[in-house]
Amino acid sequence: MTEFQIRAYTPDDAAWVHAAHAQHYRAVDGFDDSFGVLVESILRDFDAGHDPVCEAGWIAVDVRGAPVACIFCVKLTEETAKLRMFLVTQAARGSGLGYRMLQTCMGFARDQGYTGMTLWTHESHAAACALYRRNGWQLVHSTPVLSFGQDLVEQEWQIRF
Incomplete structure (x- = not known):
């Protein structure tokens, strides 16, 4: 079984996060370039002004240090965090890494005092x-x-802590 380390996101990871999302969703779901533009915009806003006290991102890397997954927690309201840009690459799927990434993000949100989270995804x-x-x-x-x-069918999901 491949071991993965989860570490804090840094702005140096932005190019990988953007490229991984654009490539994955183009190949798997046929998304056009507007999806990459959206991801780039979200990353630019996060890097320019996120509050590290209540917002964070994580990157999972393989044994070689290559990124294989990412997830972000951002403030939506004082009580609710938003899960953003969650991606586990094909190379890491089926390993339990997605669960670990989700638990890391949700644990952070709880620890920062959020009483719930929301996310946006697609039914597919x-x-x-x-x-x-x-x-x-x-x-x-x-x-x-x-x-x-x-x-597509857009979906909104929520959880309360």
Whole structure:
């Protein structure tokens, strides 16, 4: 079994996070370039002004130090954090790393005093949705959309601590 280390995100990781998201979702879901633009914008905002007291990101790396996963926790309101940019690459899927990343993010949110979290995803991300459900998240809203050049079903999930 491959060992992965989870470490804090730094701005030096931004290029990998952007490229990994754009490449993965183009290859797997057929997303157009507007998805990469969105990820780039989220990263730019995070790097420019996140509050390290209540917001954080994590990168998982393999034994060679190569990034294989990321996840972010950002402040939505005083009580609610938002999970953002959660990605586990194909090379690390099935290893339990997604669970560890999710637990790291949720634990941080609880430790910072948030009473819940929310996230936005797509119905087509079945493995991620199953992971959220197994960890106590509830689907609260679904909407069919045309987004990133694809017909999708956007979903909002929430969890209360």
